[in-house]
Amino acid sequence: MPLESVGSPTLWLAFIAFVFAMLALDLGVLHRRPHEISLKESAVWSAIWVALSMVFNVCVYLWFGADKALEFFTGYVLEKALSVDNLFVFVVVFGAFSIPPLYQHRVLFWGVLGALVMRAVFIFAGAAFLQRFHWAIYVFGSILAITGIRLLIQRDQESHPENTPLVRWLKRILPVTYENADGKFMLVKDGKRFVTPLLLALVAVEVTDLIFAVDSIPAVFAVTTDPFIVFTSNIFAILGLRSLYFLLAGVITKFVYLKLGLSLVLIFVGAKMLLMGVYKLPIVLSLAVIVAILGVSIVASLIKTRGSESEPAPQPLDG
Numbered sequence: 001m002p003l004e005s006v007g008s009p010t011l012w013l014a015f016i017a018f019v020f021a022m023l024a025l026d027l028g029v030l031h032r033r034p035h036e037i038s039l040k041e042s043a044v045w046s047a048i049w050v051a052l053s054m055v056f057n058v059c060v061y062l063w064f065g066a067d068k069a070l071e072f073f074t075g076y077v078l079e080k081a082l083s084v085d086n087l088f089v090f091v092v093v094f095g096a097f098s099i100p101p102l103y104q105h106r107v108l109f110w111g112v113l114g115a116l117v118m119r120a121v122f123i124f125a126g127a128a129f130l131q132r133f134h135w136a137i138y139v140f141g142s143i144l145a146i147t148g149i150r151l152l153i154q155r156d157q158e159s160h161p162e163n164t165p166l167v168r169w170l171k172r173i174l175p176v177t178y179e180n181a182d183g184k185f186m187l188v189k190d191g192k193r194f195v196t197p198l199l200l201a202l203v204a205v206e207v208t209d210l211i212f213a214v215d216s217i218p219a220v221f222a223v224t225t226d227p228f229i230v231f232t233s234n235i236f237a238i239l240g241l242r243s244l245y246f247l248l249a250g251v252i253t254k255f256v257y258l259k260l261g262l263s264l265v266l267i268f269v270g271a272k273m274l275l276m277g278v279y280k281l282p283i284v285l286s287l288a289v290i291v292a293i294l295g296v297s298i299v300a301s302l303i304k305t306r307g308s309e310s311e312p313a314p315q316p317l318d319g
Helices: 009-030 039-064 066-096 101-132 136-154 165-173 197-221 227-239 241-248 258-274 283-304
Strands: 186-189 192-195
Touching (some): 039 066, 039 227, 039 241, 165 197, 197 258
16 A cells, blocks of 8 residues: 655655754753743643644645645644643652653653654554555554453553563662662762662653554554655644643643543444444544544532542652
């Protein structure tokens, strides 16, 4: 199955250069000195990332037409929705490892950078696989449907990303220090190297994103098989994830039905891919269904938790 991409080599390089320029601005200028992210700052940056995404969407419309622009927008909304699940993990990880708000942005910056690299690899590998094997679209659909059903059944179970095998292995081979490390991931004391909770938190974030990427990347391929549209919509959604976390961290636990909504989205997208050989659902209808599911789950969550207090943060791990 030929997978044609609207992105020329020049356009690919320009977009990648833009991403690295924004990351350099973020870490090298705006957050060179660690500070606690305020609600106002996170709201401003959330708005900026959404605005940049929509400006790029307009450019896609002008360059490649309405169909590609709709594919980008649907992929962006879908990936943005699925990435919200990461926010729940961030809350658990930072609470479990006692990461102060002062250094949470540092962990998320490197976590997002690693996520960008991993997702780029996944997207190119997935595109190459689809190009060679048409039946892979049904494998992707099955994975999404099964994942959605599993999430639907297990949505009330607590997540413990701090107990992943890689984190436990890292704690066994390297000693951990819980003293103040001024935001460093590793610390040398008396000639001996120690890892800090920041590194453990970073590893937990990366492992979790790797697991989520297995779900979210195939989901975007249900919308479009154009590698450039898949890549750009995915990257724009991930780039705004940090500011969205700081904006919603205090209220994320109020979205009690969001995981139910996300599981239904995964089941819907998986079914869409499985039925692609019989009937190809219009992108506009797909977007409407996704937005409707998420909208109902968010509104129902707010009604359910109206007037209630947020759940307490997870207790830190013992040193």
